[in-house]
Amino acid sequence: MDLLADNLPAYLSGFLFTLRLTVISGAIALVVGTVLAAMRVSPVATLRGLAVTYVELLRNTPLTLVFFFLVFVAPQFGVRTPLGFWTAVIALSAYTSAFVCEAVRSGINGVPVGQAEAARAVGLTFGQTLSLVVLPQAVRSVIPPLINVLIALAKNTSVAAGFASVELLASGRRIALANPSDAMLALAGVALFYLVITIPAGLLAGVLERKVAFAR
Amino acid sequence: MAQPVPAPASQPGEPLVVLDHVDKHFGALHVLQDVNLTVRRGEVVVVIGPSGSGKSTLCRTINRLETIDSGSITLDGVPLPAEGKALARLRADVGMVFQSFNLFAHRTVLDNVTLGLRKVRRIPGGQAKERAMALLERVGVSSQAAKLPAQLSGGQQQRVAIARALAMEPKVMLFDEPTSALDPEMINEVLDVMTALAGEGMTMVVVTHEMGFARRAADRVVFMDGGRIVEEADPETFFTAPRSERARDFLSKILTH
Numbered sequence: 001m002d003l004l005a006d007n008l009p010a011y012l013s014g015f016l017f018t019l020r021l022t023v024i025s026g027a028i029a030l031v032v033g034t035v036l037a038a039m040r041v042s043p044v045a046t047l048r049g050l051a052v053t054y055v056e057l058l059r060n061t062p063l064t065l066v067f068f069f070l071v072f073v074a075p076q077f078g079v080r081t082p083l084g085f086w087t088a089v090i091a092l093s094a095y096t097s098a099f100v101c102e103a104v105r106s107g108i109n110g111v112p113v114g115q116a117e118a119a120r121a122v123g124l125t126f127g128q129t130l131s132l133v134v135l136p137q138a139v140r141s142v143i144p145p146l147i148n149v150l151i152a153l154a155k156n157t158s159v160a161a162g163f164a165s166v167e168l169l170a171s172g173r174r175i176a177l178a179n180p181s182d183a184m185l186a187l188a189g190v191a192l193f194y195l196v197i198t199i200p201a202g203l204l205a206g207v208l209e210r211k212v213a214f215a216r
Numbered sequence: 217m218a219q220p221v222p223a224p225a226s227q228p229g230e231p232l233v234v235l236d237h238v239d240k241h242f243g244a245l246h247v248l249q250d251v252n253l254t255v256r257r258g259e260v261v262v263v264i265g266p267s268g269s270g271k272s273t274l275c276r277t278i279n280r281l282e283t284i285d286s287g288s289i290t291l292d293g294v295p296l297p298a299e300g301k302a303l304a305r306l307r308a309d310v311g312m313v314f315q316s317f318n319l320f321a322h323r324t325v326l327d328n329v330t331l332g333l334r335k336v337r338r339i340p341g342g343q344a345k346e347r348a349m350a351l352l353e354r355v356g357v358s359s360q361a362a363k364l365p366a367q368l369s370g371g372q373q374q375r376v377a378i379a380r381a382l383a384m385e386p387k388v389m390l391f392d393e394p395t396s397a398l399d400p401e402m403i404n405e406v407l408d409v410m411t412a413l414a415g416e417g418m419t420m421v422v423v424t425h426e427m428g429f430a431r432r433a434a435d436r437v438v439f440m441d442g443g444r445i446v447e448e449a450d451p452e453t454f455f456t457a458p459r460s461e462r463a464r465d466f467l468s469k470i471l472t473h
Contacts, residue, residue: 114316121307121311121312122331122380123336123384124331124335125304128335133320214321214366215321
């Protein structure tokens with residue numbers, strides 16, 4: 001246990017890096033994913049096509065490959081992303097938004113069609129119907145799967161360890177390498193800090209779900 | 217011969233909704249076949265007919281919730297726009313009441329009525345609320361304003377839906393089987409509101425199975441079967457002396473008990 005206490009500053013710095021990655025990437029992914037979901041149900045075929053292509057491409061590609069692409073392939077085409085934190089944010093939010101899109105879309109499909117018909121009958125435009133009537137109901141019904149996506153994101157941030165980001169896993173690995181006899185304990189410390197993010201996220205889901213519930 | 221006196225706009229007479237040679241298919245089903253119908257300002261037209269006769273579809277084409285394959289529909293002389301903002305503007309002028317109420321489930325009763333006022337008519341919140349409360353008062357549910365739709369009975373929900381449609385001050389109100397999803401004891405509270413509305417001169421197209429309402433409130437009854445308008449008559453003539461065999465058959469089935 002001394003190992004964990006002695007290396008607390010290193011753990012904490014890695015933990016904060018991971019937390020920042022999760023929160024910022026998560027926020028971006030929620031916004032982009034919702035926009036993608038709106039595109040997927042829009043009456044404009046081009047928007048639907050773009051969104052489908054994006055989602056299928058990103059959610060069927062291993063996250064590590066997304067990082068590889070950003071770090072090694074994109075620069076060859078003149079696209080240079082800033083290394084470290086922001087590269088990780090771009091890769092993680094691009095990847096996660098595809099999953100957010102599908103969760104939100106399943107929520108949209110779950111809203112009875114009469115809700116959108118009533119909104120259109122009142123004279124709301126497509127955008128207003130979506131943003132004022134359909135999405136608020138859709139998002140409330142998909143809070144559990146959205147939290148799943150965000151928990152997966154919190155753990156997926158560990159992939160950034162391989163791409164010049166000293167987040168939680170990278171910190172733990174350094175500690176383990178410096179103390180080979182206590183390697184297991186060092187990595188258990190890493191797992192513990194992930195729980196600090198993921199368990200409250202699960203609890204938050206329950207609270208949110210009760211708070212925004214409405215009956216049909 | 218004396219010159220006819222031009223009728224003021226509020227008097228029945230001038231055509232408001234005109235369907236001209238309207239055809240529509242659902243796949244192989246020819247759901248509307250060469251439908252011609254004119255609804256005049258201030259007129260109450262009740263559409264009846266057996267299930268699957270196309271009467272709901274007819275009602276829904278008037279604000280383009282259903283598109284048509286051929287023919288034309290004009291509202292107040294203007295052909296229905298195909299899509300986009302122009303169509304949204306037109307729909308704001310056409311009130312619609314659905315069989316399943318379709319109140320916005322996540323918004324309070326009051327918000328259901330004010331949403332269109334604020335977002336479509338751009339009326340400020342306070343004024344919109346005032347107007348909405350007056351309408352909720354009129355349909356007898358003002359005490360429920362702060363509740364969510366699911367907390368209301370079916371009859372109350374449908375009256376809120378009528379208030380929501382009226383809030384937009386529509387030129388015409390469409391009712392698509394407004395009492396078919398209601399428990400029997402709640403049907404009258406909704407029909408009473410509709411009868412009062414008809415008495416005030418609202419132009420109405422009502423798809424219904426309520427023959428009592430048709431007799432009481434309709435200026436004209438339209439009988440549909442198999443996607444066609446089979447017969448049109450004033451209610452007295454239609455219910456006592458229908459001309460067509462199919463209308464006689466239909467009436468004998470529903471009026472015997």
